[in-house]
Amino acid sequence: MxxxxxxxxxxxxxxxxxxxxxxxxxxxxxxxxxxxxxxxxxxxxxxxxxxxxxxxxxxxxxxxxxxxxxxxxxxxxxxxxxxxxxxxxxxxxxxxxxxxxxxxxxxxxxxxxxxxPKALSPVEAMALGTAGLTVAEGLDRLRRHGVTPADGPVVVTGAAGGVGSMAVMLLAQEGWSVTAVTGRPEEAARLLRLGATEVIGRDLFAGPVKPLARERWAAAFDMVGSAVLAHVVSMLKPGGVAIACGNAAGMDFLASVAPFILRGVSLIGVDSVRVPAARREEIWRYLADVVDHDRLAAMxxxxxxxxxxxxxxxxxxxxxxxxxxxxxxx
Ligand SMILES: NC(=O)c1ccc[n+]([C@@H]2O[C@H](COP(=O)([O-])OP(=O)(O)OC[C@H]3O[C@@H](n4cnc5c(N)ncnc54)[C@H](OP(=O)(O)O)[C@@H]3O)[C@@H](O)[C@H]2O)c1
CATH class of the missing domain: 3.90.180.10 (Medium-chain alcohol dehydrogenases, catalytic domain)
Structure with missing residues (x-):
């Protein structure tokens, strides 16, 4: 050529x-x-x-x-x-x-x-792509922090998007009860089919951020950043972990330190660009093993x-x- x-x-x-x-x-x-x-x-x-x-x-x-x-x-x-x-x-x-x-x-x-991996076609590999790698890294961080589905539900913001849908699917497969947050109610049925336990709107994440809000989730995967992530952190249970994946609403993060010092929560970032090569091999083996091909095709x-x-x-x-x-x- x-x-x-x-x-x-x-x-x-x-x-x-x-x-x-x-x-x-x-x-x-x-x-x-x-x-x-x-x-x-x-x-x-x-x-x-x-x-x-x-x-x-x-x-x-x-x-x-x-x-x-x-x-x-x-x-x-x-x-x-x-x-x-x-x-x-x-x-x-x-x-x-x-x-x-x-x-x-x-x-x-x-x-x-x-x-x-042989189990994945080129199209399936790209359906997973950076989104699959990012969510798999986030799941690993939760495990390393010892946070498990037994600790409570996980919330996924920006759930109808690419990484959000991937997070809903993989977290549900790992046994988590998943609350999917979307501004698009028309996507609720698809998110429930991907494995979400419930689908909620964005209202809970609007308005002023309280230093400490009602404890709701043991973990979070956030695609949105900005005020949404600040709300999410304020709603984590003691010892909860938020995985910061994205900035769909903005790069800023104006939160209170209260959840960190009074509930011992952790905020962990994932950077899929620089995941070491050896770790990538492991992640792709994991993704090829666990992925539900029908659900992946549906998203x-x-x-x-x-x-x-x-x-x-x-x-x-x-x-x-x-x-x-x-x-x-x-
Ligand atoms: N850390 C990493 O290594 C890594 C890797 C990949 C992607 N990312 C980042 O992750 C984010 C999501 O990527 P993506 O590919 O999934 O994009 P996407 O398909 O566009 O999904 C983003 C979702 O965020 C929600 N959203 C957008 N604007 C919003 C706003 N102003 N307020 C509240 N929610 C809003 C929407 O979800 P609903 O319609 O469901 O509300 C949207 O579908 C991006 O910021 C991207 O840069 C990071």
């Missing part, structure tokens, strides 16, 4: 981002010891930020967005990889500082790759590369439900 299709982001003199589907050539690819034929990617919130320029996640121009890839190795100078190997790549700055996966071809460091929509930019604009508006996979060479 001398040239190949890719989405390209460019920035104009006023700092405005423009996105277009174009053709690139092998010489446009970046440094790396492994060349990939991308089979599928996904639409993550970070891709939405890159395409809209809402936050400065892109730190190299022009950029190809797409932080997740399921791909086939087509050439390798890395001793760990051979042509024909099926791999997964998430994070490591791909789509931010290194050309990303909304492209038929990529060249990357072989150290960033994980072997795709996933597959689109073409031509539709990815529009989907990225919708994700930052909070109107995308579940995960969106971008089929590329598959």
């Amino acid at each position: 001398t040239d190949f299709a890719a989405v390209l982001l460019e920035q104009d003199a006023e700092g405005k981002t423009a996105a277009r589907l174009t053709r690139l050539s092998e010489s446009d690819l970046m440094q790396g010891d492994v060349t990939l034929a991308v089979r599928a990617s996904a639409v993550n919130f970070k891709d939405g930020l890159a395409v809209t320029g809402r936050l400065p996640v892109v730190r190299r121009w022009p950029m190809v967005p797409g932080v997740d890839a399921a791909a086939t190795v087509i050439a390798s100078n890395n001793p760990n990889w051979l042509a024909g190997d099926e791999v997964i790549l998430t994070g490591w700055g791909v789509g931010e500082t290194h050309l990303g996966a909304w492209s038929e071809r990529m060249r990357v460091s072989g150290d960033w790759l994980v072997r795709r 996933t929509r597959t689109i073409a590369l031509t539709e990815a930019v529009a989907a990225a604009r919708r994700i930052v508006e909070g109107t995308v439900a579940g995960r969106t996979v971008v089929a590329i060479n598959d």
